[in-house]
Every structure is written in C-alpha cells, then in structure tokens.
Amino acid sequence: MRTIPALLVTIGLAAALTGCAASGAGSTPSSCAAPGAASEAVTATGAFGKEPKVSVPSGLTTKGTQVSVLKTGDGREIEDGTPVLIEYTLVDGSTGEVAQTSGYSGQTAPITAGADNYGALGASLECAHVGDRLAVALPKSALNSSTTGDTGTTSGKTEDAVIAVIDVKRAWDARATGTPQLAGDGMPAVVLAPSGAPGITIPSWSAPSSDETHLLRKGSGAVLTEKDTALIKYTAVSWGTDGADSSVAGSSWTDGSGAQSVPLAKGQVQEGVRNAIVGHRVGDQVLAIVHQQGQAYAYVIDVLGKVSA
Numbered sequence: 001m002r003t004i005p006a007l008l009v010t011i012g013l014a015a016a017l018t019g020c021a022a023s024g025a026g027s028t029p030s031s032c033a034a035p036g037a038a039s040e041a042v043t044a045t046g047a048f049g050k051e052p053k054v055s056v057p058s059g060l061t062t063k064g065t066q067v068s069v070l071k072t073g074d075g076r077e078i079e080d081g082t083p084v085l086i087e088y089t090l091v092d093g094s095t096g097e098v099a100q101t102s103g104y105s106g107q108t109a110p111i112t113a114g115a116d117n118y119g120a121l122g123a124s125l126e127c128a129h130v131g132d133r134l135a136v137a138l139p140k141s142a143l144n145s146s147t148t149g150d151t152g153t154t155s156g157k158t159e160d161a162v163i164a165v166i167d168v169k170r171a172w173d174a175r176a177t178g179t180p181q182l183a184g185d186g187m188p189a190v191v192l193a194p195s196g197a198p199g200i201t202i203p204s205w206s207a208p209s210s211d212e213t214h215l216l217r218k219g220s221g222a223v224l225t226e227k228d229t230a231l232i233k234y235t236a237v238s239w240g241t242d243g244a245d246s247s248v249a250g251s252s253w254t255d256g257s258g259a260q261s262v263p264l265a266k267g268q269v270q271e272g273v274r275n276a277i278v279g280h281r282v283g284d285q286v287l288a289i290v291h292q293q294g295q296a297y298a299y300v301i302d303v304l305g306k307v308s309a
Helices: 116-123 140-144 271-277
Strands: 043-045 053-055 066-071 083-092 097-101 133-139 159-171 189-192 198-201 212-218 229-238 248-251 260-263 285-292 295-307
Touching: 083 295, 116 133, 133 140, 140 159, 198 229, 198 295, 260 271, 271 285, 271 295
Parallel strands: none
Antiparallel strands: 043 053, 066 133, 083 097, 083 159, 133 159, 189 198, 212 285, 229 248, 229 260, 229 295, 285 295
C-alpha cells in the first residue's frame, strides 16, 4: 500500500499534514520562496533520486521559508495544485542530524504543491522544476501552524530550522486537460473555476435511479484498469429533492488534501466511484451519478494520472 509521506513525524511536527481549506490561488512570483543564508548553507551529494549525504551546520536558524536549488532540472514547472512525486531527507537544523527520509524506494504517494495538508513544505515546491534537487529551510513554527502557503523569507523571530533536501522526480497535470464534451440530457451543470475546480449545480428533477457516467473532457492518456492506482481530484455533491437541499459532500479541491491516489482493485474504493474511473483515460473528466446508502451523489472526477502500485 502506498502511503502519503509522514513528513517530519520523527521530530514532532506531524501537524504539518493538517490544515484548513485550500485557497485555490495560483502561483505567482511573489509566492515562490527565495534562497537565503540557511538554505544556502546546505550541501547534498549523491545521485538524484537516491538518498544523499546531507551536510547542515548545527544550530541553523531561519526567519522564514528559504529554498535553494542544489541541482537544476529541465522538467515542467511546479505550480499551485500540481501533484508531485518526491523523495526527501529531513534534517533537524538545531543538531544537524538526519531525522527522517522517504526511504527512496518510490513507494510514497504523490503530494500536491500548495495543498494545505502539506503545510509550508508543500508550498515550498511551487516554482520548482521536475529534476530539481532542493534545499528547503523551514522554521518549525511554520510546520506546526494551520495557516500554510506563506513562503515569505521573513517572520517575526529567528527560529530553529528544519531542513528538507527534496528530489522532484515527477509531476502530473493539476487538472483534466482533455477536449470538452457535452454531458447527457438531464445531468447537473458543471462550471470550472480558473484553477479547474468544478462547481456543480443540481437540477430540480430527481436523480437517475441507477448509476451513470458522462464524459465532460476526453483525454488521450493511458487507459486505467482495475490493476492500476489512479491519481484524481474530485468534487461530490448530494442530489437533493428539487435541487434545494443539495450540498457538497466532499472535495479534494477545497479540503486541503489535493490529488488522491485511488487503488482500483475491487473493495478498495466505493464501487460506483471505482466504476466511474476504470476504463477511462488520463486527461478525462468524468461526471458520475453514484448511489451510496440510499442517496444519489454527483461526482466530477479529474483523472490526472496513473501511479505505480
């Protein structure tokens, strides 16, 4: 089973993986962390994608997030909302000791740059490129705070630093990129925000009595099978009576979690959701009507990629 990286748990900073709703704001030059004295003091040797030997002066401090590029990649730029596969080594800047690594086995799940659940560390990935090796210096308080996304280089006080050496191995599209299609008659209306987040309007009539799927965007990527793990973003809205009592039941766009890794083998995910993904292509956006425990839901699912099991 692939797991989301438990970043910084070993040095008491598990709160970095919790947060409030995502803002949905896009990357701008001012949101990209700059290098500073702390990040520039870090060296890391060894092959990209393999565990490096990291050297950090003990007693390292910082006033805010700093990011230096130790090795420059030539892949796609990482923006707010981009799912990214990374390998990392974490060092306690107060002691210079390695606290945790990703294991460098390719078994960590992708994280989403800028998503609140990944805190300041996730925000620090914005503006990097695939192939980069980064040295990131973070104040411990930034990782313990529920307010994330501030990658500024100044803060109220100097604090002990946490150092992350990150290899940016792969990235996927932040939204479905396929060609727009017309959904079937009688289906909910779907409009997209500039970020790609869907808004779903439930019509006044009753939901279909059985599950249905409709293609909203037609992609050209790999076809997903039940042996795969899909990388998706989704929003689900309950289909209420006359459309009046409908509400958002869940959304990876707004709950801070970002893209989700979903195993497609039977029993791993709700069957109606699974059926709405299996057989579709990377780049597809699917409108699925799914019945769960007597309630109909309208899901809009962006199929972003296929990740290794």
